[in-house]
Amino acid sequence: MRRTAVLLGGVAVIGSGAVVGFINLPGRTAAPATSPNGAQPSSVPIIRSDMVDTKQVSGTLGYAGRRIQPNRASGVVTATRAEGTVVRRGGWLYKVEGKPVFLMYGAVPMYRRLGIGATGPDVQQLELNLVKLGYKPGTVDKTFTAVTAQAVWAWQRDKGLVATGRAEVNQVIFSRGALRIAENTKQAGDAAEGSVVTTTRTERAITIKLETSNQRFARKGARVRVQLPDGKKVAGTISSVGTVARPGKDADSPATIDVSVKVGGELGRLDQAPVTVELRTGRREDVLSVPVEALIAREGGQYGVRVVRGGTRQVVPVETGLFTGSRVEISGAGLSEGVRVEVPQL
Known part of the structure; x- marks a missing residue:
């Protein structure tokens, strides 16, 4: 320049x-x-x-992986967790008709009832979770056996669910790791139709709505500096750069792409807080x-x-x-x- x-x-x-x-x-x-x-x-x-040389852009400090969780339970919501609560394997996310919906770890979503005779990777990840939670489903493989059913029955009994030996789609949500309750979209007394909670992962992240004209300054793996609301500066790394441009709110607003930044250091519990990110534009x-x-x-x-x-x-x-x-x-x-x-x- x-x-x-x-x-x-x-x-x-x-x-x-x-x-x-x-x-x-x-x-x-x-x-x-x-x-x-x-x-x-x-x-x-x-x-x-x-x-x-750097260019300053606006970002939002929050948590990575924000997602509106699908809900398969029907009835009235009877309990939710406090926003900000971290739920780990075996913990409950919310309750419908007094029955908890539990979190287990896995990459395959809970899309069907799992009972004797079922086969597939979702069976294997259910059995692995049962082992981690202290139950004995037999050999951890892709086949749901009578031994697996006994372990599911014991887990359901201990957790206050109707004990059938079959894992139901309204009892479990699978995630790759722990989840943080970002927002309760329903409260106790509301009908459970649609989503009940919005979650995030537990690691902190910054989201930038970057104007497409500045896209060349955002490269995955590049280091950045982040100024927090209290003026403190911390180091960060660009973890992802979106490839789909989103139009502005009106004809005068520029199109943007989503850029995510991983940050470390003491960040407190701030969520959706405005920050300033310094992108490197030349060296x-x-x-x-x-x-x-x-x-x-x-x-x-x-x-x-x-x-x-x-x-x-x-x-x-x-x-x-x-x-x-x-x-x-x-x-x-x-x-x-x-x-x-x-x-x-x-």
Whole structure:
């Protein structure tokens, strides 16, 4: 990214209008320039370092994997868990007609009744859960046997369910891991039709509605910095970048894609909190840089810096590279780390 300069009465104004110096022909020794307040300019050394440019975008701190859970139980909701509660294997998510709906771990959804003679990966994951919960369904495999039925019967009896030895679709919700109650969409006394709870996973995550024009700055695995509502900054990593653009709310709103960021550190219990995410937009390694104010506009739209050596000052032409807010990458003949350049005292 390059910035242009305009000349106002011999003064160079760059970008935001900051005065950066007086123009001199390249190579000509010049008397010290003065700042608008009459003070003599100072000098700073050229620095060699890596430079990173960033772009700030808005995000929302919450929890990963937000999902409206399907409900297969019919009747009246009689109990829900407090929002924010973490439910693990064997725990209940809500109750309908006094009967709990339990969480078990697995990748296959509970889509059918499981009884003697049933076969498949859903049978295997049910048996594995029964073992983890302290029951004995026999060999953990893909076949539901009489031994499996005895273990299911014992589990149902212990949990206050009607003990039949068959696992019903209204008794279990499978998830890949623990779930956090994000929102109770129904309350005690409501009909249980539709969903009763919305859940998330337990790990923290940030969601960004990123304008499609900035999509090139979001790359899976890229590191970012996140500023929390209290001003604290934490490190994060982009975990996913959406591929489907969603239209804006109206004709004037840009289309966006969903970007997820994993974050660590102490984040408290904030949910759906606004945060600022710094995306890396450019990086230059092992380059020379000076404060933006050190740039001097030259004829032909070029730039220079006034090099200070002993009691002399000389304008040296430079090529500019990456701008990172307060600093700019430069290169030019005779420039090296530690060489001092003049900056005005604004």
